[in-house]
Amino acid sequence: MAEENSGKGRSGSVQSIGRAFGLLETMADAGGMMGLSQLAAASGLPLPTIHRLVRTLVDLGYLRQEPSRQYVLGPKLIRLGESSSDMLSVWARPHLARLVDELGESANMAMLDGDQIVYLAQVPSRHSMRMFTEVGRRVLPHCTAVGKAIFSQLREAEVRELLQRTGMPKHTENTITDPDAFMAQVRATQEQGYATDEGEQEVGVRCVAVAVTDVPSRLAMSISGPAGRMTEELVERAVPLLTQAGKALSEDLR
Template identity: 75%
Template sequence: MADHGGSMGLSQLATASNLPLPTIHRIVRTLVDLGYLRQEPSRRYALGPRLIRLGESSSTMLSTWARPQLTHLVDELGESANLAMLDADQIVYVAQVPSRHSMRMFTEVGRRVSPHCTAVGKAVLATLPQRTVQEILQRTGMPQQTEHTITDPGVLARQLELTAERGYAIDDGEQELGVRCVAVAVPDAPARLALSISGPGTRVTDALVERAVPLLTDAARALSVELDGRAARA
């Protein structure tokens, strides 16, 4: 449901899960009774309020697990390091270690932004099937945040192809003027996650990006191993 905008019908759920409709109906009714789903007037089902507590708990755990990697990135590169996750159609920041510079980028944990205009968002979108990306963009509308925001789906599609090919995404003042970010997706994670560094464009130069990409890639792999190990132990 989260991957389909947070709301689906029973037949859609049955098709997506490859389970019989009666089985889906029983599962959904149980989740409704527990508060994890709710039924809308249209008779579709949507994510329920009980998930908020689970989301807050998982975000706290993710922040704790990612902190060593984020701290290492700040130590090596000097700029703020972030962990973000695709939640329904939006990117939510779940952890950050700020730069030690007096002028630094500070992204509030819990902040939600559109994926098309952020490096973390584009890094995540580049890992998704093209049809899924198109559906997300149709629902969000690709709002323009700055004069540099990409609002043409075709232009974004080409940039996502480049992102997938080179393994990292760039946001050059597309979400906030004067701010430049570079991000990589966390591979094989239980959620759609990305790590990034962000700072003033005057400091996040092409040379810094070149240094940052291998460090971000290593950090993303290490976090993936950490999450996989915890999942296995659970």
């Protein structure tokens, strides 16, 4: 039977499944809403093929058609996303625990979800006075080291568009509220390979973070603690350990 008719590629993968997931990823990258012609242009697939795949995804609850006749990501994806986040936390915890053992301060993993940073996992410091970030907490990216680290992996235009949507509210005297000044920090993060939060989210709290690269989600790992304990020496020790932990987590997720 011909490959096109069988629906399978030479590797044995099912072509229609790969195309369906490709459409979902294309829509997610575009903000979650697209029309059939946009999907056809973005994917390079024929319009009848797009229509057939989209109707199947609608029937399964993974897409929904709006009155405008455009399609949006459906609610059934939320359950998959929640399960995926839980598994990310499970995979991350051993790496975060090693960071706490080595450095003594709280270790976190966070993800860019839409326009917000959400904390997916944390292993707290053993100090009586420590930073505690509630898993599931959502914050704006511009005042966090994890946000800067993730932004260092994105195009500048994409970062500026996000900042324009969210604004840059001031949380402390150190919060950066100017987009140009913020982009200078993002470029510095790209050059040095890590980002810092100098009391920009909470007074007296310092944080250092690196992006987790080569993974499907936009992730970062960080160490945070009271500014008095988060010395330059500790930050210098933390950066290579965070980088190593990020690479190890990336390998686990492949």
